[in-house]
Amino acid sequence: xxxxxxxxxxxxxxxxxxxxxxxxxxxxxxxxxxxxxxxxxxxxxxxxxxxxxxxxxxxxxxxxxxxxxxxxxxxxxxxxxxxxxxxxxxxxxxxxxxxxxxxxxxxxxxxxxxxxxxxxxxxxxxxxxxxxxxxxxxxxxxxxxxxxxxxxxxxxxxxxxxxxxxxxxxxxxxxxxxxxxxxxx
Amino acid sequence: xxxxxxxxxxxxxxxxxxxxxxxxxxxxxxxxxxxxxxxxxxxxxxxxxxxxxxxxxxxxxxxxxxxxxxxxxxxxxxxxxxxxxxxxxxxxxxxxxxxxxxxxxxxxxxxxxxxxxxxxxxxxxxxxxxxxxxxxxxxxxxxxxxxxxxxxxxxxxxxxxxxxxxxxxxxxxxxxxxxxxxxxx
Amino acid sequence: xxxxxxxxxxxxxxxxxxxxxxxxxxxxxxxxxxxxxxxxxxxxxxxxxxxxxxxxxxxxxxxxxxxxxxxxxxxxxxxxxxxxxxxxxxxxxxxxxxxxxxxxxxxxxxxxxxxxxxxxxxxxxxxxxxxxxxxxxxxxxxxxxxxxxxxxxxxxxxxxxxxxxxxxxxxxxxxxxxxxxxxxx
Amino acid sequence: xxxxxxxxxxxxxxxxxxxxxxxxxxxxxxxxxxxxxxxxxxxxxxxxxxxxxxxxxxxxxxxxxxxxxxxxxxxxxxxxxxxxxxxxxxxxxxxxxxxxxxxxxxxxxxxxxxxxxxxxxxxxxxxxxxxxxxxxxxxxxxxxxxxxxxxxxxxxxxxxxxxxxxxxxxxxxxxxxxxxxxxxx
DNA sequence: AATGAATGAGTTTTCATTCAT
DNA sequence: GATGAATGAAAACTCATTCAT
Numbered sequence: 037x038x039x040x041x042x043x044x045x046x047x048x049x050x051x052x053x054x055x056x057x058x059x060x061x062x063x064x065x066x067x068x069x070x071x072x073x074x075x076x077x078x079x080x081x082x083x084x085x086x087x088x089x090x091x092x093x094x095x096x097x098x099x100x101x102x103x104x105x106x107x108x109x110x111x112x113x114x115x116x117x118x119x120x121x122x123x124x125x126x127x128x129x130x131x132x133x134x135x136x137x138x139x140x141x142x143x144x145x146x147x148x149x150x151x152x153x154x155x156x157x158x159x160x161x162x163x164x165x166x167x168x169x170x171x172x173x174x175x176x177x178x179x180x181x182x183x184x185x186x187x188x189x190x191x192x193x194x195x196x197x198x199x200x201x202x203x204x205x206x207x208x209x210x211x212x213x214x215x216x217x218x219x220x221x
Numbered sequence: 222x223x224x225x226x227x228x229x230x231x232x233x234x235x236x237x238x239x240x241x242x243x244x245x246x247x248x249x250x251x252x253x254x255x256x257x258x259x260x261x262x263x264x265x266x267x268x269x270x271x272x273x274x275x276x277x278x279x280x281x282x283x284x285x286x287x288x289x290x291x292x293x294x295x296x297x298x299x300x301x302x303x304x305x306x307x308x309x310x311x312x313x314x315x316x317x318x319x320x321x322x323x324x325x326x327x328x329x330x331x332x333x334x335x336x337x338x339x340x341x342x343x344x345x346x347x348x349x350x351x352x353x354x355x356x357x358x359x360x361x362x363x364x365x366x367x368x369x370x371x372x373x374x375x376x377x378x379x380x381x382x383x384x385x386x387x388x389x390x391x392x393x394x395x396x397x398x399x400x401x402x403x404x405x406x
Numbered sequence: 407x408x409x410x411x412x413x414x415x416x417x418x419x420x421x422x423x424x425x426x427x428x429x430x431x432x433x434x435x436x437x438x439x440x441x442x443x444x445x446x447x448x449x450x451x452x453x454x455x456x457x458x459x460x461x462x463x464x465x466x467x468x469x470x471x472x473x474x475x476x477x478x479x480x481x482x483x484x485x486x487x488x489x490x491x492x493x494x495x496x497x498x499x500x501x502x503x504x505x506x507x508x509x510x511x512x513x514x515x516x517x518x519x520x521x522x523x524x525x526x527x528x529x530x531x532x533x534x535x536x537x538x539x540x541x542x543x544x545x546x547x548x549x550x551x552x553x554x555x556x557x558x559x560x561x562x563x564x565x566x567x568x569x570x571x572x573x574x575x576x577x578x579x580x581x582x583x584x585x586x587x588x589x590x591x
Numbered sequence: 592x593x594x595x596x597x598x599x600x601x602x603x604x605x606x607x608x609x610x611x612x613x614x615x616x617x618x619x620x621x622x623x624x625x626x627x628x629x630x631x632x633x634x635x636x637x638x639x640x641x642x643x644x645x646x647x648x649x650x651x652x653x654x655x656x657x658x659x660x661x662x663x664x665x666x667x668x669x670x671x672x673x674x675x676x677x678x679x680x681x682x683x684x685x686x687x688x689x690x691x692x693x694x695x696x697x698x699x700x701x702x703x704x705x706x707x708x709x710x711x712x713x714x715x716x717x718x719x720x721x722x723x724x725x726x727x728x729x730x731x732x733x734x735x736x737x738x739x740x741x742x743x744x745x746x747x748x749x750x751x752x753x754x755x756x757x758x759x760x761x762x763x764x765x766x767x768x769x770x771x772x773x774x775x776x
Numbered sequence: 777a778a779t780g781a782a783t784g785a786g787t788t789t790t791c792a793t794t795c796a797t
Numbered sequence: 798g799a800t801g802a803a804t805g806a807a808a809a810c811t812c813a814t815t816c817a818t
Contacts, residue, residue, distance in 0.1 A: 188377025562743025
């Protein structure tokens with residue numbers, strides 16, 4: 037039941053937004069009562085925090101798996117772009133909730149999530165720095181800004197990209213990797 | 222008064238979000254009463270619509286001014302990137318409200334704004350198509366996807382870029398133009 | 407309306423207790439809606455604080471008026487007993503709410519009220535000390551304990567005394583004054 | 592377990608009040624679940640009734656033991672004052688719950704407790720009447736009112752008296768007995 | 777003897793909006 | 798132009814109680 041609630045909430049939060057989704061909305065879909073919700077979650081915010089934690093922890097884990105492999109930096113970068121774009125297909129709703137609703141976490145929770153989010157970004161930054169050092173990438177590009185650019189390109193995709201549309205996630209990832217690598221090489 | 226209300230609302234919506242900002246919050250800052258608000262605006266949503274209209278209309282006007290000049294496509298693209306990044310400095314709060322709170326417009330209003338937003342994007346797309354036709358840009362890049370990439374890079378900046386920080390808006394615009402043009406050339 | 411709400415609340419709090427009286431109960435009696443309640447009071451607790459403040463401030467004021475007169479200490483004591491017993495008739499409900507529901511004030515408010523309540527007690531204590539010094543009362547009686555005894559006797563009356571019953575408030579006050587003065591003289 | 596629940600409940604009811612203490616609060620302290628509570632008690636109110644019954648039955652029993660001895664009425668009165676003040680030390684929490692939370696008993700239970708409580712008071716009244724008849728006490732004092740005064744003085748002590756403080760329960764009982772006996776003799 | 781899942785009716789509080797003045 | 802009183806619908810959350818296991 038706890039899992040069902042989380043899953044339905046993600047869908048509703050994605051469609052209507054966190055503030056606009058009431059506990060009533062959530063439990064109505066599941067055919068249970070508000071009491072049930074509060075049996076499993078101490079508050080609406082804690083549910084959101086659970087969703088956020090799940091999402092970012094999973095993403096970080098997969099990013100670190102990439103970083104630990106033996107590949108060229110440019111290949112790792114490509115893999116991360118694929119990871120992010122591919123996620124639209126697999127965890128689109130979770131991701132959109134993650135990007136949009138972090139503001140509704142209370143300060144302490146927000147802080148925790150923010151740190152992990154920054155960790156993800158810094159990992160990309162490190163990759164670029166290494167690429168520059170090892171001569172793979174142009175050295176006049178500030179690594180932090182390039183990292184923000186990559187996140188901008190990929191994260192913005194969550195707002196428009198339809199993985200069941202004309203062009204596939206793989207193709208989009210390929211185009212973006214090409215664009216970025218061409219841009220920084 | 223109407224202008225004052227709009228201006229204060231933008232700041233509050235930016236800080237706390239549309240749903241989390243009450244009419245009471247707005248009028249408190251101005252030292253007036255709720256009645257006053259409803260004398261100037263028929264509803265909270267109409268206020269949001271006004272903010273959105275102002276923002277997107279202004280942006281479109283300035284984009285069209287660029288498009289009408291006699292420049293290379295790559296120069297126009299650069300000018301648009303500058304326009305968007307420069308706006309963080311000049312209209313940051315408006316912009317952030319625009320990106321984040323569009324969801325709170327009722328269907329009819331949302332539609333209008335969405336059309337203009339798409340118009341902005343299609344104008345960029347057109348620019349890229351022309352650049353490809355005229356041999357300025359690589360022809361293996363789908364123009365629509367490149368347009369989304371440009372918007373991603375620039376719009377994402379609203380989330381992290383501090384125009385009073387170490388690096389200036391002009392410098393950031395230059396870096397991003399370089400990155401993009403290098404990527405697609 | 408604010409006054410009406412306060413007055414009705416006192417009656418309901420007296421009958422059913424603070425926790426057992428809902429805002430709905432209060433506004434139902436007055437034929438208005440919950441919104442109206444919150445137009446006048448920021449919270450249920452603040453209403454209780456208002457009631458408490460009104461009551462204790464008034465009592466302290468009247469006590470101090472007695473203390474400032476030129477009378478024997480024993481006469482002043484008598485006057486205070488009359489004040490307290492007479493209050494059952496005039497402000498019985500307020501008084502009962504005051505005695506019973508202080509616990510529901512949040513710490514900060516509770517502190518303020520507690521201080522004033524102690525002031526009232528200390529004023530009685532002072533009176534007794536003076537009476538002992540001036541030879542009016544027995545000196546083997548600890549003034550603080552006597553003060554508690556007086557408050558015990560009078561405050562307990564709020565729990566059983568019916569001013570419209572067989573014996574009048576004046577008569578009860580006279581009996582208690584006699585009892586106490588005889589006890590400490 | 593039943594005894595443990597009762598005992599913990601008394602402490603919690605004393606600290607936070609009956610309404611403010613949830614079944615969850617009680618079982619949390621004991622490390623069991625709500626089901627356990629309902630295995631032993633049919634309702635929250637019945638638990639309160641148990642607490643009340645225990646307390647008042649015990650008190651009545653001990654009062655009657657005093658009444659059956661061969662002593663002067665004034666000595667019996669003294670013994671009852673000692674009984675009540677001494678109880679602050681031994682059963683303070685039970686007593687405070689008894690005084691404060693009787694209101695939460697449903698009508699039928701409330702009636703039963705009220706009767707016993709009145710019995711206790713009437714026993715004191717009878718003692719005073721006998722004392723007057725036998726010439727021990729002044730005859731201008733109405734026995735019922737004197738009984739209320741005694742209860743006022745002693746019961747009020749539950750609100751301020753700390754048996755581990757400077758003055759002992761025995762000493763307080765002695766002072767109060769002196770005060771009362773002097774007052775009515 | 778005890779648990780864990782679920783309920784349903786209730787609680788305080790919020791807030792966009794209306795409207796007579 | 799602006800106010801102040803009032804509304805009504807909904808929000809998040811609480812909790813005594815039930816019951817199958």
